[in-house]
Amino acid sequence: MTTSPARSPRLLLIITVVLVVAGVILLTVPQTPTAPATSTPPRAPAPTPHPTPTAPGSRTAQTGSPAQATASTASTPLASVSALPPHGAGVAGDTAIQKSLEDAWPADLAVDDEHKLLAAGRVLLRADATGFGRTKWPAIFSNPDQAIAPAFATTRFRIQAAIARQDGSPDKAVVHLVWAGVDRGGTYTDRRITDWYFARTSTKGASTWTPQPRT
Known part of the structure; x- marks a missing residue:
């Protein structure tokens, strides 16, 4: 049994109406807005830490010949670097x-001991740097009578500061010296650092501070 051709226009009309209604429904349904992407504000860079100056606590005994020892500066930093005067002051x-x-290094020795150690440390440093007075310390400077060109000029040598403190026990001490000088090449450098170590020895009831040879 075949469909009557008269029904075809009606079918097309129905389909057209359905499509129109569907289109109207789609246009009237509210669209869900898409949330705009939010940009994350850039993070502030972390502050750069600044190193804190350390007190003269790690003290290294100098090694090598006197000229080598005085020509180099020990690694011990001075305390409160910001409070120090500029180089060349x-x-x-x-x-x-x-x-x-x-x-930075509070006193821990008797006043008399401190004075003796400071006097000895200053003389030792001058002898080591300039060659002047080495004969007084034959146990420290091997062959003190031998002619050795001094590493620093006597007239351009200056001790800027010095302290004497215990070195682990009441019978051991270190003299910490800061000094300036002009070397054989004519270069002036200040705030050089040198440490001299001493041990207390007793003879017939009298105590003496004896400088220790470099090892």
Whole structure:
């Protein structure tokens, strides 16, 4: 049995109406807005840490020949670097260096012992750097009578600051010296650092501070 051709226009009309209704429904349904992407504000860079100056606590005994020892500066930093005078300040800046050492390393020796150690340490440093007075310390400077060109000029040598403190026990001490000088090449450098170590020895009831040879 075949479909009557008269029904075809009606079928097309129905399909057209359905499509129109569907289109109207689609246009009237509210569309869900898409949330705009939010940009994350850039993070502030982390602050760069600044190293804190350390007090003269790690003290290294100098090694090698006297010229080698005085020509190099020990790794011990001075305390309160920001409070120190600039390099090349001359004698006017020595007081600030002395105070920096004393503040960072409190006194722990008897006043008499400290004075003896400071006097010996200053003489030893001068002898080591300039060659002047080495004969007084034959146990420290091998062949003190031998002619050795001094590493630093006697007239351009200056001790800027010095302290004497215990070195682990009441019978051991270290003299910590900061100094300036002009070497054989004519180069001036200040705030050089040298340590001299001493041990207390007793003879017939009298105690003496004896400098220790470099090892």
